[in-house]
Amino acid sequence: MDRKMININANLVKESEFSEFEKDGESVQVANFALVKKYGKGKEYTNCSVYGEKVEIVKEFGKG
Numbered sequence: 162m163d164r165k166m167i168n169i170n171a172n173l174v175k176e177s178e179f180s181e182f183e184k185d186g187e188s189v190q191v192a193n194f195a196l197v198k199k200y201g202k203g204k205e206y207t208n209c210s211v212y213g214e215k216v217e218i219v220k221e222f223g224k225g
Contacts, residue, residue, distance in 0.1 A: 171196035
């Protein structure tokens with residue numbers, strides 16, 4: 162299964178959280194964030210995690 166890209170049209174719930182961990186002796190950056198999409202009277206929340214080079218893209222996200 163190819164998991165390279167997914168498009169979600171939603172709003173950022175709060176500011177993204179950044180951290181890093183070590184795997185096989187290398188540092189790996191992580192960005193965690195939550196999105197919300199309104200559907201009529203309801204809402205759908207999606208928790209997301211991004212690893213490695215793609216973390217730089219998440220740094221440009223703004224709440225709203």
